[in-house]
Amino acid sequence: MAVSTLAVQSRTTMCSSDKCLRSALIFEAQRGYRNLVSKDMRLNNFLSSKMSTVFSRSKHKLAEKLLKEVDVYGRASVRDRSKLLNKILYSGAADMVSSTYIPDTLETETRQDLQFNVDKPSTVPQHGVKQNDGLVEVMLDQSISFIPGLSKRNSRQLENCGFHTLRKLLQHFPRTYADLQNAQIGIEDGQYLIFVGKILSSRGVRASYSLSFLEVVVACDVVDSESPSTSRDDGAALESDKADSGRKKTVFLHLKKFFRGTRFTYLPFLKSLEEKQKVGDIVCVSGKVRIMRSKNHYEMREYNMDVLQDENDPSFCAQGRPYPIYPSKGGLSPNFLRDVISRTLKVLPSNIDPIPEDLAHDFGLLCLRDAYAGIHQPKSLKEAELARKRLVFDEFFYLQLGRLFQMLEGLGTELEKDGLLDKYRKSEFNLIDIDGWSMLTKKFLKALPYSLTSSQLRAASEIIWDLKQPVPMNRLLQGDVGCGKTVVAFLACVEVIGLGYQAAFMVPTELLAVQHYEQLQKLLANMEEEECKPSVALLTGSTSTRESRLIRQGLQTGDISLVIGTHSLIAEKVEFSALRIAVVDEQHRFGVIQRGRFNSKLYYNSISSKLSSSISDESSQDNVIMAPHVLAMSATPIPRSLALALYGDMSLTQITDLPPGRIPVETFLIEGNEPGFEKVYQMMLDELEAGGKIYLVYPVIEQSEQLPQLRAASADLETISQKFSGYKCGLLHGKMKSDDKSEALGLFRSGETNILLSTQVIEIGVDIPDASMMVVMNAERFGIAQLHQLRGRVGRGGRNSKCILVASTDSSLSRLKVLEESSDGFYLANMDLVMRGPGDLLGRKQSGHLPEFPIARLDIDGNIIQEAHLAALKILGDSLDLEKYPNLKAELSMRQPLCLLGD
Numbered sequence: 001m002a003v004s005t006l007a008v009q010s011r012t013t014m015c016s017s018d019k020c021l022r023s024a025l026i027f028e029a030q031r032g033y034r035n036l037v038s039k040d041m042r043l044n045n046f047l048s049s050k051m052s053t054v055f056s057r058s059k060h061k062l063a064e065k066l067l068k069e070v071d072v073y074g075r076a077s078v079r080d081r082s083k084l085l086n087k088i089l090y091s092g093a094a095d096m097v098s099s100t101y102i103p104d105t106l107e108t109e110t111r112q113d114l115q116f117n118v119d120k121p122s123t124v125p126q127h128g129v130k131q132n133d134g135l136v137e138v139m140l141d142q143s144i145s146f147i148p149g150l151s152k153r154n155s156r157q158l159e160n161c162g163f164h165t166l167r168k169l170l171q172h173f174p175r176t177y178a179d180l181q182n183a184q185i186g187i188e189d190g191q192y193l194i195f196v197g198k199i200l201s202s203r204g205v206r207a208s209y210s211l212s213f214l215e216v217v218v219a220c221d222v223v224d225s226e227s228p229s230t231s232r233d234d235g236a237a238l239e240s241d242k243a244d245s246g247r248k249k250t251v252f253l254h255l256k257k258f259f260r261g262t263r264f265t266y267l268p269f270l271k272s273l274e275e276k277q278k279v280g281d282i283v284c285v286s287g288k289v290r291i292m293r294s295k296n297h298y299e300m301r302e303y304n305m306d307v308l309q310d311e312n313d314p315s316f317c318a319q320g321r322p323y324p325i326y327p328s329k330g331g332l333s334p335n336f337l338r339d340v341i342s343r344t345l346k347v348l349p350s351n352i353d354p355i356p357e358d359l360a361h362d363f364g365l366l367c368l369r370d371a372y373a374g375i376h377q378p379k380s381l382k383e384a385e386l387a388r389k390r391l392v393f394d395e396f397f398y399l400q401l402g403r404l405f406q407m408l409e410g411l412g413t414e415l416e417k418d419g420l421l422d423k424y425r426k427s428e429f430n431l432i433d434i435d436g437w438s439m440l441t442k443k444f445l446k447a448l449p450y451s452l453t454s455s456q457l458r459a460a461s462e463i464i465w466d467l468k469q470p471v472p473m474n475r476l477l478q479g480d481v482g483c484g485k486t487v488v489a490f491l492a493c494v495e496v497i498g499l500g501y502q503a504a505f506m507v508p509t510e511l512l513a514v515q516h517y518e519q520l521q522k523l524l525a526n527m528e529e530e531e532c533k534p535s536v537a538l539l540t541g542s543t544s545t546r547e548s549r550l551i552r553q554g555l556q557t558g559d560i561s562l563v564i565g566t567h568s569l570i571a572e573k574v575e576f577s578a579l580r581i582a583v584v585d586e587q588h589r590f591g592v593i594q595r596g597r598f599n600s601k602l603y604y605n606s607i608s609s610k611l612s613s614s615i616s617d618e619s620s621q622d623n624v625i626m627a628p629h630v631l632a633m634s635a636t637p638i639p640r641s642l643a644l645a646l647y648g649d650m651s652l653t654q655i656t657d658l659p660p661g662r663i664p665v666e667t668f669l670i671e672g673n674e675p676g677f678e679k680v681y682q683m684m685l686d687e688l689e690a691g692g693k694i695y696l697v698y699p700v701i702e703q704s705e706q707l708p709q710l711r712a713a714s715a716d717l718e719t720i721s722q723k724f725s726g727y728k729c730g731l732l733h734g735k736m737k738s739d740d741k742s743e744a745l746g747l748f749r750s751g752e753t754n755i756l757l758s759t760q761v762i763e764i765g766v767d768i769p770d771a772s773m774m775v776v777m778n779a780e781r782f783g784i785a786q787l788h789q790l791r792g793r794v795g796r797g798g799r800n801s802k803c804i805l806v807a808s809t810d811s812s813l814s815r816l817k818v819l820e821e822s823s824d825g826f827y828l829a830n831m832d833l834v835m836r837g838p839g840d841l842l843g844r845k846q847s848g849h850l851p852e853f854p855i856a857r858l859d860i861d862g863n864i865i866q867e868a869h870l871a872a873l874k875i876l877g878d879s880l881d882l883e884k885y886p887n888l889k890a891e892l893s894m895r896q897p898l899c900l901l902g903d
């Protein structure tokens, strides 16, 4: 007892800074508040003097109350003392008590206990509590019962709205910030203003049997902007500026808080409300003002009020401060949420950041606590933006880290893991130029009827580099409609075939499978040496049973080196002899699970391949027992940021230019009324007479009673045939049999039909280079990206092409205007992203796999994604299994971003 008293005493005399207070608190905590110092009351005095210094910075009623309690610390029971010390920690002293101040001399275990208690201020310290690695998480994921002064009812309300933890609360971000103007400048209805004034009255009013309110009237002196002398603009006014600035008037603020529920209408309750606001107190009030009928009276229902020591108290100089506006949630008012969040911030210790300090420094990030404080209580918009940046960074960082971490976990050796990281780190240097391609690929390239564009060449070089790596490729090939992705994918397939392996090319529709098959056959026909041509097969749902069996046999023996097909390729009975690459065209049209099954199935088959034993080259043998490379292709040119967010685990290759000689498609927006259609029909006639071919695209196949305004393909066939009697019309839609579809497309391709009435089945991949006009009926039914895809079906050859978007309403024309102005798919996708968000851009199926970003905006935060990607690589490069970063690992598991797309 004496020893501990002495210890505290010596601390008291030795130190004069806050450090002393921290040390003393810790000292007390360490001993379970056992010090009996009632005799000389030294600790009392010490605590009192320290607390008053600390709280002089934030003169608050709570602080005053606390000081009174501190006065009697020595006489209090052990239990009350522990409570009091916890209160001190809560009330702003929490972040003073950082781990830095735990005396070095303490034994490790005690230090850990102390640290634990310090980080969990409301927990009564208990000896023997072991701290785990996820220290940081302990705090953020604490229940909201940690928030001081929260009634049971409030806790329940918050929990009912999903705010179970401090993290959940802190991640309820302001929707926007109002610019707090000092009321001295002038008061207008609806402005967010800040006032300093004196409480004149406070009354609780029972308005009905279940409604009551508290009305606090605050009188504030402000500059009288309406006084005649202040509104003069002559020279005299300038002269007397100084004098005018002193002309003041008193305005009255009626601060109102409403309470619903019978129990809030009882007098004792109303009385207690009234008493909380002391008449005569000087307060700082900020919030939204509404002008009342009586002159100089204003109402405020959404406000913040702080009691000041006097009018000149500098701690509430909030002028120019952004005022956070919160979205309400589940009936909780923004004001209530603001208040709870502010209390949460007070208990937040400084060391909650799982991101190591040096990394935060390298990427110019605020520490996590400052970021939460900065987003909720910024001193300036700049601070709010810095805070937002940090929190956006986190969203992307943990996503990238999780995905890369999971990929690394799937690899065997350190060498493989390092190889994979290296691939991501130096993606821009990873190329193999034509000289390094296989002989077969070079021959195929020579046989092409055109030369590759520079970005096609670069894309092929990147992919072929990846094919030679000891880790399976997982690459996304992206490009605008008609940029020539298919031939790049063919080159990749030919490259692996040239090395003695097999390739599979999976597409979402039979039409596309047939088209790719025919296109490839044509290209191969140009190759001179017959004997080295790869054998290619087509396997779809319509392939006859006999033929399918033969193809499967061929794949199993290795006689067939490339198979193009639909989902049938992932059927269990399809086995490969040595599959080395799987190309998945229009990959977002396949479910992720389908893609995954494809991958693992092929992996299994590769291992069990008979060919593995027959390959003589040792390195090749190793490679056979590797998952196949996957090349996914997407014709939806999504912005890079979105691609990274969606496919963070994939390398990205973009084709950014179009083959030479392409003439941009002229786009017209026409309202679908009678004169509009007349105009459209005339343009069609002109086109047909000039030898063109026309797609007519409809939103539905059959006319529907529910949506009579929609034009339907089948229903329109007769009308159009009659209107253009000298020309032949064809029909194509998803409900037709596969053969009929191929036939309809074939007839249009060969020119036997001149007009093809179709649904959006042609949206993907259909390549008829001489189709020169497209008319889209009810264009407002389609998304911008989808219309861009559709439009991409024309203008694929050297002919001038047109696209007419017929919209049924005038209002929808303005949304589609962007298509008239631009034909750049990336630009349009970005516009779509800005206007409607990623969900609409990607479509329901795909956007379901998009992780949720509470604060990040994919349209503007692209560069942060890139930085987060680099940071994740840096961390994993330093510690492949994250063992060096236990807090990051713990945070990853908390955030659970680990489910790969759609898994």
Ligand SMILES: Nc1ncnc2c1ncn2[C@@H]1O[C@H](COP(=O)(O)OP(=O)(O)OP(=O)(O)O)[C@@H](O)[C@H]1O
Pocket (backbone or CB within 6 Å): 450, 451, 452, 453, 456, 479, 480, 481, 482, 483, 484, 485, 486, 487, 635, 659, 660, 764, 765, 766, 767, 769, 792, 796
């Ligand atoms: N370098 C090139 N020079 C000239 N024509 C090319 C070139 N590359 C591809 N093409 C031709 O361009 C057309 C479109 O190519 P492809 O079908 O591969 O485009 P895509 O990127 O797959 O488009 P979509 O996304 O619309 O399916 C094809 O007719 C193809 O033969």
